[in-house]
Amino acid sequence: MKRLKNISVEAFTIVLFLLFLVPFVILVINTGKDSNSIIDSALALPENWGQFITNIQLILTDPTVAYITSFVSSVIITVVSLVVIVLASSLCAWGLVRNKNKLSSIIFLVFVASMVIPFQVVMFPLVSWYKMITDATGIELLRSYLGIILAYGGFGVALSVFLYHGFIKSIPLELEEAAMMEGCNQFQLFFKIIFPILRPITVTVVILNGIWIWNDFLLPVQILGKGNAIQTLPIAVVNFVGSFVTQWNLVLTAALLAIIPIVIVYLFLQKHIIKGMVDGAVK
């Protein structure tokens, strides 16, 4: 009786699991079709997988998607933003925890409170503000790497400082005092002693911010605009859909190519990613 129950629960789990993955199966089988057969038989297997290669080639060489350039831009923006966020917020959190004064409490509170602000409130004024800065200083912030990385830095530090802050509070002060006795300066102390201890929370910070930045759409659209030499993959997909409304086989191929990089990364770093995302939520 118990065994029967176990088997039926297992079967139910498998069915649910397959249902969850069906959209991806539909995605893959339809990237192997031409634009006519996809409309007649969205559920059929492709007649020849050669079309799959053709579709991939079409997307890779498509000027709107500009896959290689978009991919490289996405990687540059994500990686540099992450480095900026990790360094700025770990240093800041360390400074705040180790200097207990009014200013530290206020700054920390403002960081935490800002997490409630929806992006819609700041997105239109941000663009105007960037224009004002450019007019005053001549530094190009719109349509540039500098502007978007700065924006991700500014939007990413609040949560990251909060996460680092909680972690650093648990590091005993004696450890730092001992290092100072040994003649470490502040800089060495942080990078040789503190930063390595922060590793678990750095993983969380990198994953939470990385997934958000890689997939983000509204901010890059605002800052980079359309028809820019610098475009991220989500923008590339949106532009492509805008230009090929009915070519579903190509739209799905573009979607697949946008999904593949992150799934590959996930397969390699699964444990870290799951742990990092859950830690970020529960804290």
Add this chain to the structure above:
Amino acid sequence: MKRSKKSYLLLILPAVAMFSLVMIIPFVLGVYYSFTDWTATVGKAVSFIGLENYFTAFADATFIHSFLVTMQYAIVSIVVTNALAILMAMLVTRKTKLANLYRSGFFIPNLIGGIVLGYLWQFIFNNVLVIIGNTLGLEFLQQSLLANPTVSIYALVIVGSWQYAGYIMMIYVAALQNIPSEVLEASSLDGATGFQRLRHIIFPMVAPAFTISLFLTLVTAFKQFDINFALNMGGPGTTFAGVPVMASELLALNIYQTAFSFNQMGVAQAKSIIFFVVLVVIAIIQVVLTKRREIEA
């Protein structure tokens, strides 16, 4: 161990400077612009018009409608996402060889952006499900869910929950794994039934995770934009209070359209401030509830 004032300021400067530049200043500007006739045109002077944008926003049927639709979407999403997540968490914390595989599969939709998923599901709703409907003679599937104003919001719920449930599942999994197995074993030795264990041990232990998940799903539903944008742009058209509106247009998309399609920047700004106030209220309720629970515990 006194550290110098200078090094302290240097430590906090990079983060504080970036944060002020892209968050604080635009936020202050945003609040200010909501009381002006701002058009985002470069070089055009803005003048103060008081609460006019707010009156316009509240008199805008599309805004009121999108508010109601967002509430509806949020409530249904919270129920569906959490129910799915709890079910999946129970299934993957059983002793089974495939637990890790299940977990990864359920979690994958989270990693992918709403834009790409939105287009994929647009294809599924408009082509795949319609074909299934025609083949099996299922009448309710013969017309795309996205084309029907009364159900298109549920299409959005399906995609949103599918994307988010795996993440919420992980939070419940963490909570379930925190329950010491000794306690469960002891209770079954003492003759507790499955239901009693659920009610007196599992439920209280999982309650904090439930609170977190509730608010995560609530805020995520309220902020939903990407899927709404890519799935069907808030469509299809319908009427509300005698005015043409978009049936599944949520708040974030309504604000976006106010700015980009109708170029009413001041009104869009006022709407986004109202949106912000709603989120603040939600956050305050969350903090109060969580604090109260901690005191009880």
